[in-house]
Amino acid sequence: MYSVLPAIVAMLFLAFGVYVVNSKGLNRVTTAFLILCITTFFWQFLWAILFQITDEKLAQMLINLGWLLILFLPTSLFHFLAEITGRQDVKKKVYISYIFSVFLAATHVTTNLVINGHYHYFWGYYPKAGLFHFLHVLQTTTVVIYGLYISYQKQKIVQAGEKTKLQYCNVALLLFSLSAVDYLCNYGLDFYPPGVVFITVGLGLIALATVKYHAMDDSRMMAASLAHEMRTPLATLRIQAKVLHDYLPELILGYKSAKEAGIITGKIDEYVLEHLSDSARILEKEVINANHAIDMLMALTTADYLNEKDFQHFSMKECVELAVSRVPYKSDLKKIVYVDVKADFIVLASKEFLIFVLINLMNNSLDALKNADLGCIKITIVSDEKGNRVEFLDDGEGIHSDVLPHIFDRFFTTKNRGVNSGVGLAFCRNVMESFGGVIDCESKQGEYTLFTLSFK
Numbered sequence: 001m002y003s004v005l006p007a008i009v010a011m012l013f014l015a016f017g018v019y020v021v022n023s024k025g026l027n028r029v030t031t032a033f034l035i036l037c038i039t040t041f042f043w044q045f046l047w048a049i050l051f052q053i054t055d056e057k058l059a060q061m062l063i064n065l066g067w068l069l070i071l072f073l074p075t076s077l078f079h080f081l082a083e084i085t086g087r088q089d090v091k092k093k094v095y096i097s098y099i100f101s102v103f104l105a106a107t108h109v110t111t112n113l114v115i116n117g118h119y120h121y122f123w124g125y126y127p128k129a130g131l132f133h134f135l136h137v138l139q140t141t142t143v144v145i146y147g148l149y150i151s152y153q154k155q156k157i158v159q160a161g162e163k164t165k166l167q168y169c170n171v172a173l174l175l176f177s178l179s180a181v182d183y184l185c186n187y188g189l190d191f192y193p194p195g196v197v198f199i200t201v202g203l204g205l206i207a208l209a210t211v212k213y214h215a216m217d218d219s220r221m222m223a224a225s226l227a228h229e230m231r232t233p234l235a236t237l238r239i240q241a242k243v244l245h246d247y248l249p250e251l252i253l254g255y256k257s258a259k260e261a262g263i264i265t266g267k268i269d270e271y272v273l274e275h276l277s278d279s280a281r282i283l284e285k286e287v288i289n290a291n292h293a294i295d296m297l298m299a300l301t302t303a304d305y306l307n308e309k310d311f312q313h314f315s316m317k318e319c320v321e322l323a324v325s326r327v328p329y330k331s332d333l334k335k336i337v338y339v340d341v342k343a344d345f346i347v348l349a350s351k352e353f354l355i356f357v358l359i360n361l362m363n364n365s366l367d368a369l370k371n372a373d374l375g376c377i378k379i380t381i382v383s384d385e386k387g388n389r390v391e392f393l394d395d396g397e398g399i400h401s402d403v404l405p406h407i408f409d410r411f412f413t414t415k416n417r418g419v420n421s422g423v424g425l426a427f428c429r430n431v432m433e434s435f436g437g438v439i440d441c442e443s444k445q446g447e448y449t450l451f452t453l454s455f456k
Helices: 004-024 028-050 056-070 073-084 090-111 133-157 160-187 194-213 218-258 270-305 316-326 353-370 424-434
Strands: 113-123 124-129 312-315 337-341 346-349 375-385 387-394 438-444 447-454
Touching: 004 028, 004 194, 004 270, 028 056, 028 073, 028 124, 028 194, 056 090, 056 113, 056 124, 073 090, 073 133, 073 160, 090 312, 113 160, 124 160, 133 160, 133 312, 133 424, 160 194, 312 316, 316 337, 316 353, 316 375, 316 387, 346 353, 353 375, 353 387, 353 447, 424 438
Parallel strands: 337 375
Antiparallel strands: 113 124, 312 346, 375 387, 387 447, 438 447
């Protein structure tokens, strides 16, 4: 009787993990969730068998095997929270937690410091805590609290739909973490461990978030679909712009001639005619800008999947000049961008992604100069005893000291969310890290902002 519920929950977790991977595809979030499902499956399934065992030696073998997986549960939970929130900056902490779990697992296999025998309760055999058991409890408490904290921080800066999805996942994982009440039984408290109830309800909430709010959809697939839907009408607009460019000048010239000959009475003002003559160029430029925005969207969603095998050697001077030429400038803003090559250097990276980083920084600098009466952007390429680097200096409005520590956080922005999503600088940081480089920023409000890209 005591084995029924853990057996059902074990099968539900395994089935749901397989369903998510099959329906959503294998991505960072679904992989982390599958790890969580597999560890939970083995935990509950082995306990379902354990509660039916009467042989003491066999029971101890199952306990030892079951705890080998349980030791990785808090880390798999933390891993899932890091992926569902998109916090790639905490990946090192996830790896550290996995390493600590490996240490406890090795200790468990070779000694009785983690699990020291067993108790025999009214429902069956159960593990007895060893001297190091408290380290696992401490690890569980630490990663769960920190994981929920980063998720809470993410909720404050995302839009409503994303926030609701995270709230469901947070409540679910909080309930899942409450299954740690079962640890009391490891210290001799004789009551049937209720943790299975918490993880059952938690799984239900995760299922709801997955189905209703698409919690584990691959952003790359959504972005690709969006890009495809947008590029088709943009291509049509560009064709129409070319038609206007080819024939509109003649139509305007014909209109002016007819007006001068008195054939028609002119009702179109001269400034309107001038605007019409320039409309084809404006339309084509905006189509180019829109395609650039789509390229940025695709880059933002794939930055975490850069492959070193695709990197190439190229000149930094060539890359910077190409990026400067591709910025969608407005009016005569191009005249305020200066490139100073003190010493060129060769970098091993993805040229296209690095160009996106450079364009993003230039666009940020151009925005910073909008509110300044005068100003310029100076891009300096340097290679000296301090290393290879590119410096972006603008004398725009600068960044407030309270804001500066957060500018590389994903979805953080001080601008209107209808204008800025807050992912650009997070993208720049991810790309630079994938190259083995670093991006830093120093700024003084009202005076300047300096971004430095350092390469190994």
